[in-house]
Amino acid sequence: MARQKIAITIEEETLIHLDRLIKEKVFPNRSRVIQEALKEKLKKLERGRLARECNKLDPKFEMAMAEEGLGEDISEWPEY
Numbered sequence: 001m002a003r004q005k006i007a008i009t010i011e012e013e014t015l016i017h018l019d020r021l022i023k024e025k026v027f028p029n030r031s032r033v034i035q036e037a038l039k040e041k042l043k044k045l046e047r048g049r050l051a052r053e054c055n056k057l058d059p060k061f062e063m064a065m066a067e068e069g070l071g072e073d074i075s076e077w078p079e080y
Contacts, residue, residue: 008034 010018018033027033 018027018030021027021033022029027036
């Protein structure tokens, strides 16, 4: 995957914490710490968006859609 350099401004306290993680060999460098943190945050945001969209669903309507066709005679179902 292609990578690009960016410049960021970060609070000194956060930078000290990042450097401590590197010194403790939790991460190999600052870039990796920031990459991993950003990936994790983006995943959380995406899961939150999915949860918000799911909350918009009408449970009764979804149940009716899921059960639609289940009342048919089981003999008409294909054999597996």
